[in-house]
Amino acid sequence: MTMPRAIGLDDVVAAETSLSDVDGEAGRLILRGHDVEELAGRVPYEAAVALFWDGFVPVGGGVAALRRDMGAGRVAAFGRFAPLERAAAGLSPVEGLRLFLSAIADEDALAVPAALVGAVGVAAAMAVRLSEGRAPLAPDPALSHAADVLRMLSGRTPAPAHVAALDTYLVTILDHGLNASTFTARVVASTAAGLPSAVVAALMALKGPLHGGAPGPVLDMLDAIATAERADAWLAAALARGDRLMGFGHRVYRVRDPRADVLKAAIGRLTDRPGRIAFAEAVEEAALRQLAAHRSGRPLDINVEFYTALLLEALGVPRAGFTPLFAIGRVAGWVAHVREQEAAGRIIRPQSRYVGPMPARAA
The missing domain is CATH 1.10.230.10 (Cytochrome P450-Terp, domain 2)
Incomplete structure (x- = not known):
């Protein structure tokens, strides 16, 4: 019997997108018409998200409103996730993050984009602290997303330089073409499964050591x-x-x-x-x-x-928390890809080539 070959879909165009472009030959990453160097280290995460979501997710009121809505999402999520703390305490940070996010129903108030981004931030911080035997800290909606994530992780008011560094990181990893987790989000979105389901599926692709588990x-x-x-x-x-x-x-x-x-x-x-x-x-x-x-x-x-x-x-993030921190930044990219895929209205259904045995035919 011929053994199946691993086919990684290299150079196969599976989607058209206006979100990001990765030029591997030139070493260039474009996010909504901007080189990554134009945004990362120059604008806060909320501003980059507002730019990235333009045309896909309504951001009425601009960056200030987005920051407010993400803060409100963190507060609401903390209350929603609190009953799951005991179950999450025995899990790794990324598995705790999965548990928390799985509690968000498709019709939930937390299932809207800004609130969901906020929810990932607070869930990641909770999961990291619980894995270390520390009690989670309630969010502060008055802070920026990066500042509040650092405060919830460490229990201290973060230095401005540390907030700027995390903002830079979150913007840098906002999106990166049709990587494994983003493609997973789009496949799930193409079935009309809903935004939270697509995000949880993407997180599980990110969990793998060949993707987000690598740093x-x-x-x-x-x-x-x-x-x-x-x-x-x-x-x-x-x-x-x-x-x-x-x-x-x-x-x-x-x-x-x-x-x-x-x-x-x-x-x-x-x-x-x-x-x-x-x-x-x-x-x-x-x-x-x-x-x-x-x-x-x-x-x-x-x-x-x-x-x-x-x-x-x-920034004081434990190594086991690196993948959840990756998810905090990448979730906004997943959201945009989900909305773009939903607008296409077509299920992703590639073909495979059968190399197994054929049935014996009677003489």
């Missing part, structure tokens, strides 16, 4: 290297074993991931961790040298995961 191991790698002087030897040995260098290489980008430099700049504005950043830069330089020597025919460069891990670490 944490970057820190494991840095811990194992330990010092800049050990970087070249450690990385060369890893490549000789056939190991993947975490934070390097991308399925789409053939050059440097533009999001990496946006996040690197954001970390550079945090002045409280110069030693850690200098060490990470030394590892980056060593990794690029080793990759160039080991895989000269296939250029590999840094991707978004490397500096994502360092930024979230600097």
